[in-house]
Amino acid sequence: MAMWAGRFQKEVDEKVNDFNSSISFDSRMYRHDILGSIAHATMLEEQNIISPADRDAIVDGLNGILNDIEEGHLAFDPTAEDIHMFVEAELTRRIGDAGKRLHTARSRNDQVALDIRLYLRDEVKEILSLTKELIRVICDMAKEHTETIMPGYTHLQRAQPITFAQHLLAYGFMLLRDMERLNDAYKRLNFCPLGSGALAGTTYPINRKRTAALLLFDGPVLNSLDGVSDRDYCLEICSAIAIEMMHLSRFSEEIILWCSWEFKI
């Protein structure tokens, strides 16, 4: 028995549960969690690991949960440990034993790695599209100012005359590189860890290539340890975002300077 057991046990348990829980922030991946589970169940049935009836119950049940969350009919349970447990518990509540078979040949370790990758795929696409939109605004503005003379600076001292278009387009090229970095990170993001299991795969005859294809990945991650413990894609995307923010921040700094009475341009 732990030293701190006894009359504090209940209180400690609750605190540890709160500390352990991630549903307050991982619930935003509900859609990706459900889509991953649908692909997993589809593959399990194809490999004769679960029955067609169970597969149908699971897929219908998951689609119902997805629909209910999006329609606002199903709220996340803040006492659930994470989004994966929440969805699975809700599924089992709805369809009974078939729900308990969904997690066959899978671990939360590969499930969460899959969810983040699916989630980030969508987010990277949105960041790319927003960046593209900003570059378009910059191009339109530059087009209007190809003859607008402004001072070009070095050491924040007026150095040589340039045009405002030239100045704006410098930011256009920075943002274009940001898009290239995100696209490049996406290439390595787009591999599927599902089927890595807890760390060492599984004895079930799963088909990892099939789930990767169902989820539109370029292929499965080839090493199960790497599949569950790699977070390079988070680092690469965060790094690309940090560099893009640095560009926006430099631009912001100039706008702040230009707005001052000392500049007033």
Add this chain to the structure above:
Amino acid sequence: MPQKKNPDVAELVRGKTGRVYGDLMTLLSMMKSLPLAYNKDMQEDKEAIFDAVDTVKLCLKTFAPMLGTAKVLKDNMYAAAAKGFINATDCADYLTKKGVPFRDAYKITGELVAYCIAHGKTLETLSLEEYRKKSDVFSEDIYNAIDLKTCAFTRNSLGGPAKEQTEMQLKALREAL
């Protein structure tokens, strides 16, 4: 302070940049000592990457409208360019193109600028006689050579501010999108 109009959006973008650097540090630090394979530490990845993603999206969504509605004070820009002897390089280049060795041209221009400062003038307002006191290579066409528009528009080297180069850049950017 009723006289002030603060560039709040730009300041917020600048401020939030630090937060995103923090997210990157969180992720790098989280990973650096983790033995293979999964460890519970990795649950910390989500708040950091979610925050970075949310922040950059928010900033991009506010930045484009801010730029789109910005009022460019062209006259003030021009006036700012007209101060500070920004065309001194072009004055030296003018002399060089007429055969004066570059170092000599640079020195003559430096003396002219010093003369202007001492007499409250600019290169545009110097008389031709004043120019010719420093070098008889100067003639009437110096005024066109140091005109700010000439200075910017004739910098037609690849990637420069001349109109042809701006068009090239615009085309390259638009094609890349």
